[in-house]
Ligand code: HEC
Ligand code: HEC
Ligand code: HEC
């Protein structure tokens with residue numbers, strides 16, 4: 477695991493102490509990440525880029541390259557980027573896409 481990811485987890489632990497329980501459950505991924513590192517952890521100056529390239533680079537910096545992650549990441553290395561499957565302002569950790577070709581997100585391309 478990268479140092480950056482470890483320090484983000486450590487920071488999240490501290491932030492969680494200050495958060496109400498209601499803020500912890502069911503939040504979309506953009507919000508859980510904002511609680512850890514602010515909008516700036518993905519967006520330069522907190523503003524979204526036009527093409528998502530900056531945001532995608534931020535994901536890789538913390539989580540690593542797709543080729544180093546398990547299925548379904550490795551099979552799409554060099555073909556897709558994180559944002560093709562993970563919709564940060566819509567999905568919670570629980571309703572991220574499933575590792576199943578029948579998942580609607582996969583079926584967009586493989587259906
Ligand atoms: C974990 C990364 C992440 C964090 C943290 C995050 N965003 Fe985003 N946001 C994204 C991605 C990815 C997109 C879509 C890519 C793009 O179009 O730039 C996006 C899109 C947006 C958009 C465009 C409209 C939309 O919903 O698609 C706005 C506005 C936005 N973010 C504002 C914010 C604000 C304000 C915060 C902090 C409260 C924030 N974001 C935190 C990743 C993040
Ligand atoms: C500043 C570091 C950082 C950035 C930038 C970041 N993440 Fe994360 N992310 C974390 C940490 C820490 C967690 C919580 C620990 C974990 O689940 O790995 C997390 C959790 C997640 C989860 C939920 C894991 C689960 O429990 O199912 C997903 C999915 C995710 N990140 C995807 C992304 C994507 C996609 C981007 C880019 C838009 C991104 N992250 C940007 C640090 C980061
Ligand atoms: C082809 C669609 C797809 C792409 C592209 C993708 N993911 Fe995922 N991601 C998934 C699916 C599906 C899961 C759930 C895997 C499981 O349940 O085993 C997942 C799970 C995760 C998790 C939770 C922990 C784990 O490894 O299961 C994180 C963190 C994550 N993705 C981050 C990323 C990042 C960062 C990128 C870009 C570098 C990315 N993903 C690109 C589909 C994708």
Ligand code: HEC
Nearest residue numbers: 548551552555560573574575576577579581582584585586
């Ligand atoms: C944005 C389009 C897109 C999405 C979304 C997508 N894929 Fe793919 N996937 C591709 C492309 C393109 C390839 C490489 C060409 C090929 O082999 O079909 C590929 C290759 C694969 C492969 C390896 C080749 C094969 O067919 O055996 C698997 C397995 C796979 N995808 C599963 C998934 C799963 C599971 C999901 C959902 C979590 C998913 N894909 C989401 C576009 C996508």
